[in-house]
Amino acid sequence: FRGESETLVLRKTTFSQVPSEFTLFPAYPNPFNPVTTIRFSVPELSDVNISIYNIQGQLVQIMMNKKLNSGNHTIQLKANQYSSGVYFAEFVSGDYRQIQKLILLK
Numbered sequence: 001f002r003g004e005s006e007t008l009v010l011r012k013t014t015f016s017q018v019p020s021e022f023t024l025f026p027a028y029p030n031p032f033n034p035v036t037t038i039r040f041s042v043p044e045l046s047d048v049n050i051s052i053y054n055i056q057g058q059l060v061q062i063m064m065n066k067k068l069n070s071g072n073h074t075i076q077l078k079a080n081q082y083s084s085g086v087y088f089a090e091f092v093s094g095d096y097r098q099i100q101k102l103i104l105l106k
Contacts, residue, residue: 018070019043022096027077027089031103034080038063038100040091041072049092052077052102055085063089079104 019041027036042048050064060082063075077089087102 024091024098
């Protein structure tokens with residue numbers, strides 16, 4: 001110890017309580033086995049549909065199809081009965097649509 005000091009400053013940051021736009025965040029973990037978390041934000045009261053499709057474009061599961069209040073939301077995909085491979089999560093609300101690739105490795 002040579003009289004040197006180190007200062008650490010911790011700052012708390014918070015998410016905006018009301019998101020300004022629709023956002024589908026990257027699923028975590030991805031690749032996953034057998035559970036991944038899908039986070040998304042909704043700027044206003046909206047109908048939200050989140051569906052999972054296989055590599056052939058066939059609907060595998062409707063994860064959510066309901067009206068949600070504005071805010072940040074989280075759902076979990078539990079893919080125990082799915083086979084390994086590539087899947088797609090589609091997030092739709094009104095005219096907004098975003099697709100994300102998911103990889104299930106068993």
